Structures are given as structure tokens and as C-alpha cells.
Amino acid sequence: MVSFVDEFRQLPWRSLGERARTASTAAVRASLGRGTLDLTDLAHLLSPAAGDGLEALGRRSQALTRQRFGKVIRLFAPLYLSNECINNCRYCGFSRDNPILRVTLERADVVREGRALRAQGFRHVLLVAGEHPKFVSQGYLAECVGLLHGEFSSVALEVGPLDADDYRRLVMAGADGLVVYQETYDRDVYGAMHTAGPKRNFDGRLETPERAYAAGFRRLGIGALYGLADWRSEAIAVAAHAAYLLRHCWKAALTVSVPRLRPCAGEFAPPAPLGDRELVQLVCALRLFLPDVGLVLSTREPARLRDGMIPLGITLMSAGSHTEPGGYTGAGRERVHRTPRGRTVPVTASAREWVSGGERGGIATGQFQIADERSAAEVGALIRRLGYEPVWKDWDAALTA
Amino acid sequence: MFMSVRNQPWRVAGREFQSRLILGTGKFASPESMREALLASGAELVTVALRRADLSGSRDPFANILEFIDAQRYLILPNTSGALNAAEAVRLARLAAAAGLPKWIKLEIHPDPRYLLPDPIETLAATQTLVQEGFVVLPYINADPVLAKRLQEAGAATVMPLGSPIGSNRGLQTRDQLHIILEQATVPVVVDAGLGAPSHAAEAVEMGAAAVLVNTAIAVARDPVRMAEAFRAAVEAGRAAYESGLPEPQGMASPTSPLTGFLD
Numbered sequence: 001m002v003s004f005v006d007e008f009r010q011l012p013w014r015s016l017g018e019r020a021r022t023a024s025t026a027a028v029r030a031s032l033g034r035g036t037l038d039l040t041d042l043a044h045l046l047s048p049a050a051g052d053g054l055e056a057l058g059r060r061s062q063a064l065t066r067q068r069f070g071k072v073i074r075l076f077a078p079l080y081l082s083n084e085c086i087n088n089c090r091y092c093g094f095s096r097d098n099p100i101l102r103v104t105l106e107r108a109d110v111v112r113e114g115r116a117l118r119a120q121g122f123r124h125v126l127l128v129a130g131e132h133p134k135f136v137s138q139g140y141l142a143e144c145v146g147l148l149h150g151e152f153s154s155v156a157l158e159v160g161p162l163d164a165d166d167y168r169r170l171v172m173a174g175a176d177g178l179v180v181y182q183e184t185y186d187r188d189v190y191g192a193m194h195t196a197g198p199k200r201n202f203d204g205r206l207e208t209p210e211r212a213y214a215a216g217f218r219r220l221g222i223g224a225l226y227g228l229a230d231w232r233s234e235a236i237a238v239a240a241h242a243a244y245l246l247r248h249c250w251k252a253a254l255t256v257s258v259p260r261l262r263p264c265a266g267e268f269a270p271p272a273p274l275g276d277r278e279l280v281q282l283v284c285a286l287r288l289f290l291p292d293v294g295l296v297l298s299t300r301e302p303a304r305l306r307d308g309m310i311p312l313g314i315t316l317m318s319a320g321s322h323t324e325p326g327g328y329t330g331a332g333r334e335r336v337h338r339t340p341r342g343r344t345v346p347v348t349a350s351a352r353e354w355v356s357g358g359e360r361g362g363i364a365t366g367q368f369q370i371a372d373e374r375s376a377a378e379v380g381a382l383i384r385r386l387g388y389e390p391v392w393k394d395w396d397a398a399l400t401a
Numbered sequence: 402m403f404m405s406v407r408n409q410p411w412r413v414a415g416r417e418f419q420s421r422l423i424l425g426t427g428k429f430a431s432p433e434s435m436r437e438a439l440l441a442s443g444a445e446l447v448t449v450a451l452r453r454a455d456l457s458g459s460r461d462p463f464a465n466i467l468e469f470i471d472a473q474r475y476l477i478l479p480n481t482s483g484a485l486n487a488a489e490a491v492r493l494a495r496l497a498a499a500a501g502l503p504k505w506i507k508l509e510i511h512p513d514p515r516y517l518l519p520d521p522i523e524t525l526a527a528t529q530t531l532v533q534e535g536f537v538v539l540p541y542i543n544a545d546p547v548l549a550k551r552l553q554e555a556g557a558a559t560v561m562p563l564g565s566p567i568g569s570n571r572g573l574q575t576r577d578q579l580h581i582i583l584e585q586a587t588v589p590v591v592v593d594a595g596l597g598a599p600s601h602a603a604e605a606v607e608m609g610a611a612a613v614l615v616n617t618a619i620a621v622a623r624d625p626v627r628m629a630e631a632f633r634a635a636v637e638a639g640r641a642a643y644e645s646g647l648p649e650p651q652g653m654a655s656p657t658s659p660l661t662g663f664l665d
Binding site: 066067068069070071072121122123153218246250251252253254292384387388389391392393394395396398399 | 427428429430431432451452453454455456461462463464483484485489492493496512513514515516568570617620621
């Protein structure tokens with residue numbers, strides 16, 4: 001079967017990377033003026049020369065975003081189901097060897113967390129879990145989707161890759177979206193970052209969105225995690241991946257996220273940090289290359305930067321997020337434990353008190369620290385002040401199985 | 402705005418409309434600005450994406466777009482945007498009717514979320530089902546004359562061919578096909594999508610389209626109210642011109658006082 005893996009191997013990475021590093025101002029201007037951009041144009045727009053003319057890039061990105069999406073920002077919230085994981089990823093707080101506090105939400109916990117998010121206004125939810133066949137089985141995920149399908153207009157998933165049959169069951173249960181980040185499109189860096197677990201399979205992960213589409217998912221989310229490898233090369237790769245998916249998975253609504261590494265357990269220092277100005281350039285360049293693709297900015301980014309990027313090309317945002325299971329209500333806190341070498345080891349009551357972040361919050365460890373701590377209502381009000389409408393519902397459960 | 406009273410009304414499924422401008426409700430910066438633009442446009446028919454609305458009957462404050470559209474003033478035309486196939490569109494239409502919305506449906510089945518081009522096969526199938534169930538069906542289609550005929554045979558109340566892809570602001574790229582659809586039509590033809598400027602809307606109505614549907618050009622304008630007024634004036638002017646008898650374009654100049662006039 002044809003997949004993006006074949007195309008990925010054949011792309012002229014070296015010449016595209018060279019252009020992204022050294023494009024002239026004239027090349028940037030020419031690419032900026034074109035109606036339909038190819039990867040060469042994108043490389044030009046990612047260049048330092050394009051960065052010098054960021055305002056022009058921003059204006060073009062803004063105009064295009066308004067035309068295609070209007071003056072609206074769609075809102076969603078992540079709901080972390082579990083922070084158990086069998087992978088070791090050097091940058092991730094959930095890595096199996098990190099001695100963090102772990103928990104997997106039970107049915108009642110999931111419903112409680114879901115209702116708390118609904119009460120805040122969210123109608124689109126993203127279920128997130130670490131990769132762990134024992135704690136986070138396909139059956140468990142299908143059950144969680146089923147519990148929330150009636151409560152939310154749209155239920156999406158960001159979980160470890162599954163096979164096509166498992167994906168079909170999740171679609172049947174009512175899931176409509178699947179998010180899977182490649183993390184880094186640089187094979188060498190990928191190998192160095194993912195030191196143990198099934199996530200080491202680079203090609204398998206790269207094919208996941210296509211598998212999910214074939215199984216019936218209607219929305220696909222992809223992205224690189226910026227900070228691991230050269231951001232310009234990552235952006236070219238993610239754009240090539242998006243362009244492939246638009247051709248082959250033509251009925252799916254595609255989103256591209258632009259997460260940057262945040263501080264987390266394990267204290268990993270990003271080897272190739274992406275600056276604020278460069279993040280803005282990245283978003284604008286992606287918008288020009290992918291005029292109709294949703295661009296997602298999460299609460300990883302601080303308020304000031306998020307506010308500034310609303311009029312520039314972002315179309316989807318999370319708000320008021322927690323990255324620990326039980327974070328919205330404290331659900332599951334009595335079962336928090338450690339999982340050294342796959343065994344569940346209880347945490348004493350006094351230790352739970354010691355780590356408690358308050359009466360109501362979750363006490364399991366989060367995946368990373370969020371930077372924009374404003375509530376959903378505050379973010380909604382801010383979006384309105386900026387002259388955009390916050391949209392909470394833009395899907396209907398009737399459109400899903 | 403004086404011309405509207407002199408232009409003829411048009412009818413869909415026995416219902417009369419004076420305004421020939423139908424508005425879409427997506428992409429606005431706020432529900433308040435949408436409400437003002439609707440008012441300024443003089444529209445009597447307003448379409449709403451069901452995926453944006455609350456269909457549960459619980460008056461969801463986070464999906465309250467319908468509360469900004471006065472159902473006394475406008476006929477709300479629910480649309481099935483987001484539906485991938487006939488089954489989904491039919492499901493949405495039934496839900497909308499069950500939620501108390503008018504049994505009118507603007508059928509939008511566009512599986513490709515980028516260009517939003519309508520699927521002709523699924524659209525025909527959904528039209529057949531919904532007409533049988535008593536819906537007034539207004540299908541959004543590509544400018545395909547044969548499909549337009551097939552839909553009319555299936556009982557569609559109008560056909561709504563596109564001028565160019567939704568949101569593209571490119572005007573009547575399908576002009577030649579639209580002429581054939583208009584020439585053969587037995588129901589009102591509404592040009593839907595791609596009208597980026599009042600002149601595009603005027604041109605569609607001058608050609609004989611019964612009405613036009615506009616959304617993006619008004620919603621994302623710097624001043625949506627003034628843009629709504631501009632479209633309203635253009636549509637009224639276009640219709641007045643159509644009713645007055647537009648001259649055929651000629652290949653060469655022809656004097657207004659013919660040289661052989663004295664022989665008459």
C-alpha cells in the first residue's frame with residue numbers, strides 16, 4: 001500500500017533545507033506573491049530573510065485566515081484519561097521511568113471530568129492518554145468515548161497508535177477525530193529521543209493518520225513538537241505530510257498543531273529551541289501553504305503570545321487546560337500511585353497530602369506545565385474583545401456514528 | 402432601497418419573498434454583528450449551519466446562534482454543512498425538524514472540507530428521501546445543468562448552483578453553465594457561493610437568477626452592515642434591470658438614432 005512513508009523518503013530535504021536557511025529577500029517576495037505555494041515557496045517563507053519581513057507575512061496570513069475561516073476561533077479542551085506509559089521519551093513527563101504519580105480514570109471519573117468541562121462551555125473534547133495496553137486498552141478507550149459521545153458534540157482522541165480494527169471500534173463508539181504528532185520528522189533525532197517502547201517505530205507512527213482515516217475518522221490532527229530538531233526542517237516535513245493527507249484523505253478535516261516543548265518531569269532541555277518570533281513566522285508560513293487547514297495553539301503558550309496570534313492565523317485553541325488525569329475535578333485522586341517497572345505501588349495518604357495541589361485539583365503528575373492559566377471564560381471573553389467569536393460548538397454528534 | 406417595492410416578489414414552495422438576497426450566518430465576528438448585518442441586508446431567508454446550533458432543545462448558551470435570528474422576521478433555512486453523505490444529511494434534517502425548526506432544508510453535502518464542493522450523487526439521493534418526507538429541499542450543487550434537471554424531477558424547491566467555490570470571492574466562474582441551468586429551470590435558481598462583490602450578485606440576478614446567497618463577503622468585511630447594504634442595493638438594481646429588459650451585448654457600435662429611422 002502506498003503511504004506517506006514512501007513520499008517522505010523521496011522529498012528533496014537537502015535542497016529545501018538549504019533554501020529555508022539561505023533564501024534571498026527577492027525569493028521571499030516572489031513566494032509571498034504566489035497564489036498556490038509549493039514546498040519551495042514554503043521553505044523561502046521559513047527563511048531568516050522572511051523573518052526580517054514578518055509584518056508582510058503576517059498581513060497575508062491574516063487576510064487569508066479571515067477569508068477562509070472568518071472571524072471565529074474554535075475552542076476545545078483536553079481531557080487526560082491516564083498518564084500511564086510504556087514508552088521512554090526523553091522530553092515527556094509521562095515517560096515510564098519517571099517516578100511520577102500516576103492514575104487512570106475510571107468510568108465515573110471520566111463522566112465527572114467531562115461534566116466539569118461541559119459546564120465551562122466546551123462542546124468539543126480531546127481525550128488524551130499515555131500509551132499503555134494494560135491500563136489504556138482499546139476497550140477502555142471505546143468505553144470512555146461512549147460515555148462522552150452524548151455529552152459532547154465532538155469527541156477526538158490523542159492516544160498511542162492503534163491498528164485499523166481498533167480505530168474502527170472507536171469510530172463506532174462515537175469518536176470523530178484523531179490527533180497523532182510525529183514529534184520530530186528527523187529520523188536520527190527521533191531515534192535518540194525515543195529510547196524505549198513501541199513508539200520507537202518511526203514509520204509506523206508516520207502512517208497512523210492514514211490508518212485512522214481508512215477506519216473512518218473525520219478529523220485528523222498532526223504536528224511536530226518544536227524544540228527537538230531544527231524548526232525549519234520540521235515545518236517543511238509537517239507541511240509535506242499535510243499536503244499528502246489532503247490529497248489522499250480528502251474527506252478529512254485536517255489540523256496542524258504547533259506545540260513547543262514545555263518544562264516537565266525529567267527536566268529535559270530542548271536541544272533546538274524555537275523562539276517566539278520564529279513561532280509566529282512558522283504559523284504564518286504554514287497558513288500561506290495550507291490556507292484551509294486548521295492551525296491549533298494550546299495553553300502551552302503564554303497568554304500574551306496566544307492573544308497576539310489569534311488575529312494572525314490560529315483557528316483553534318484549548319483553554320483552561322489541565323494535563324493531569326483528574327485535573328478538572330480531582331477525580332481519581334484516591335487511586336494515585338507510582339508504576340515502577342509496570343507494577344502499581346500505592347502512595348501513602350501522607351505522601352498524597354504532601355503533593356496535593358489543593359482541595360479540588362488533581363494530584364497525578366501533569367504531562368507538562370501549561371503557560372496560559374486563564375479560565376475558559378476568560379479566554380472566551382478575550383477572543384471577543386479581539387473582535388472574534390469564540391465558537392464552542394461546530395459539530396454535531398448526529399454527524400458521527 | 403426604493404426599488405425593492407417595484408421589483409416582483411419570488412416564490413419558493415408557495416411562500417413569497419420580496420428580498421432576493423439570502424444570507425449565511427457563518428464567519429461573523431460576533432452574533433451581534435451578524436444580527437445587524439441581517440437587518441441591513443433586508444433578507445427574509447437566512448441559512449444556519451445545524452452543526453453550530455443546539456438541536457437538543459436545551460437552549461445551550463454555548464451554541465445559541467439561533468437566538469440571534471428573529472424567527473418572526475426571517476424564515477430560518479437550516480443547512481446540513483458537515484454532512485459527508487446522504488444518510489448524515491437526512492439525519493441532520495430530521496433532527497432539525499424535531500427541534501422545531503422549519504421543515505425547510507438547504508442541502509449541503511460536501512465531503513471535501515477544503516473546497517466544499519457538493520457531492521452530486523449524495524445530494525440527489527438525499528433530495529429524493531427528504532422530498533418524500535415532506536421537506537422543502539433547496540440543494541446546493543455545482544453548476545451542472547443535468548443534475549439541476551434531475552433534482553427538479555426529484556422535487557427540489559429550488560436549485561442552488563455555485564458561482565465559484567464557497568468563500569472564494571471569485572464571482573461567476575460558472576457563467577456559461579449557469580445560463581443553461583437558468584434557461585431550462587422549472588424552479589427558482591439561486592446562485593449560492595463565490596459572490597465576493599456586490600457586482601457579482603448583481604450580475605447573477607441580471608442573468609435571471611431568482612436570488613443569490615451571500616455569506617463570506619459580508620461576514621468578513623471591515624463593516625458588515627455597510628457591505629450588507631451594498632449587496633442589497635446591488636441585488637435590487639440587478640433585478641430591476643432584469644425586469645426592465647436588458648439589451649443584448651453587440652459586437653459593434655449601434656447608433657441610438659438609426660440612420661434608416663425616417664422610413665418607419
